[in-house]
Amino acid sequence: MKRLVVCCDGTWKAESDATVSNIVKIAQTVRMTGADSSGKIVGQRLFYVSGPGARGFTSDRLLGGAFGMGLEANLWSAYWQVALNWAPGDEIYIFGFSRGAYTARSLAGMINRLGIITYDAMICGQYREAQRIYRQRKKHPADPEPPEWAAFRARYSHPVRPKINFLGVFDTVGAMGIPGITAWRHRFHDVRLSSTVHCARQALAIDERRRAFAPCLWEVPVELREKYRRSDRVKQVWFEGVHTDIGGGYPECGLADATLRWMIAEAEAEGLEFDHDRLRTLMGHCIPTEHEKRHDSLGLGFRLLNFVRLLRNPRSPRFYWDSWRKLLERTDRSVYFASTVRLRDGYIPANLRRWFSERDVANGTIPQHLIEPIPAASAFPVSDAPAASNHGGSGADGGEVISGLIPAGHVASRAESESVA
Numbered sequence: 001m002k003r004l005v006v007c008c009d010g011t012w013k014a015e016s017d018a019t020v021s022n023i024v025k026i027a028q029t030v031r032m033t034g035a036d037s038s039g040k041i042v043g044q045r046l047f048y049v050s051g052p053g054a055r056g057f058t059s060d061r062l063l064g065g066a067f068g069m070g071l072e073a074n075l076w077s078a079y080w081q082v083a084l085n086w087a088p089g090d091e092i093y094i095f096g097f098s099r100g101a102y103t104a105r106s107l108a109g110m111i112n113r114l115g116i117i118t119y120d121a122m123i124c125g126q127y128r129e130a131q132r133i134y135r136q137r138k139k140h141p142a143d144p145e146p147p148e149w150a151a152f153r154a155r156y157s158h159p160v161r162p163k164i165n166f167l168g169v170f171d172t173v174g175a176m177g178i179p180g181i182t183a184w185r186h187r188f189h190d191v192r193l194s195s196t197v198h199c200a201r202q203a204l205a206i207d208e209r210r211r212a213f214a215p216c217l218w219e220v221p222v223e224l225r226e227k228y229r230r231s232d233r234v235k236q237v238w239f240e241g242v243h244t245d246i247g248g249g250y251p252e253c254g255l256a257d258a259t260l261r262w263m264i265a266e267a268e269a270e271g272l273e274f275d276h277d278r279l280r281t282l283m284g285h286c287i288p289t290e291h292e293k294r295h296d297s298l299g300l301g302f303r304l305l306n307f308v309r310l311l312r313n314p315r316s317p318r319f320y321w322d323s324w325r326k327l328l329e330r331t332d333r334s335v336y337f338a339s340t341v342r343l344r345d346g347y348i349p350a351n352l353r354r355w356f357s358e359r360d361v362a363n364g365t366i367p368q369h370l371i372e373p374i375p376a377a378s379a380f381p382v383s384d385a386p387a388a389s390n391h392g393g394s395g396a397d398g399g400e401v402i403s404g405l406i407p408a409g410h411v412a413s414r415a416e417s418e419s420v421a
Helices: 022-029 058-066 071-085 099-114 119-123 127-135 147-156 243-247 254-269 276-286 300-312 339-343 350-359 414-418
Strands: 002-008 033-035 041-049 091-097 164-170 200-205 234-239 335-338
Touching (some): 002 022, 022 091, 071 119, 091 254, 099 147, 099 164, 164 254, 234 254, 243 254, 254 276
Parallel strands (some): 002 041, 002 091, 234 335
16 A cells, blocks of 8 residues: 655646745655554655646746646646556545646546546556546536446446545635636536545635635535545635735745645644654744735736626625625535634734624624634744755755655656555
8 A cells, every 4th residue: 555645736836936835845745655554654655746837938837827728738647647656555645726726626526537547548548538538527417427437437447446535725716717718628527526535625815805716615515425424524724815825835934834734734634644854844934923924916917807807797606896705605514714814913804804794793703613723833843953945945954855756747657656555
């Protein structure tokens, strides 16, 4: 048994950036080996997929950033890595930020629909047929799946259905392309979160106001199957900050480190192991309060785009008229508020005040059952080693920070896979 860890970064994000996202920090801190429930050593194999438009040249940044090009290629790169390295009994952990969160969630949906295609089928080119199957849509989510889906799995996929142990994403957004032009190409196939995913976590930005960055929350059925009746299977938590404050990428990364600590703690509870010394080093310079700056992402360009979107869709279900995100619907059972939201004196976002007034909450306090405890910075105390800056490169000991990271373009052989099994 081994653990496969897939990290999908956001738009224009890569491991070589001057300031990196939480996805890179997760990739930097995943241990190469861990232990199973019996104490046996198991390999933890990492695959990193850089974000759309991250190659650096102008055309790629434009097509990937503005139009969402490259998303499908990233998705298939991630699936290719999983298919070539997975064996029955292996555990799968998937992380993503922004459009990388879209990739992560689509990867989970793809695994649910196709299963894991066998090594021989992938090498013989059956992923072309897999692409055709995956692009098909049911007229209604409740409709039974077409017989050819099951026939494809029976012929080309492992007979053992895979389990995704953990799916963790930072602020999944709907900014898949220019409105009305490319967004239709990148709709989710499994918004309701398939039964293949055993634990799902999402960190959301409570201060984001850009309508192009509509939050994509999971739709969680009220009645779950008996095997998934654990009350904490899905958690979607609102944190202080805008989109990049949540997923990371600003030099002032204190707010992003709060979501990082929470996500790592949740993944550790599901068995994935991290290097705490390396994590302490990465967070060392962001613990002081001056690094907890809340940024404003609503510049002039996005204000104009907000106005255009408001004219086209004035009753967007995910926004108020003034472009504050709607926090949750009354029927949602998986949405919480980070404990850090209420700890900051004088900090009450406009949409949180509106949420209070709509529900007539006494004294403007969040009900205790909706508060998600967030590990404090003291839970990961700063080591005595020199603090690392918020960028990729070498660690405090001079070694490579991204240890064992395998880029999406690398195709691992069976020998490589089995070497960490």
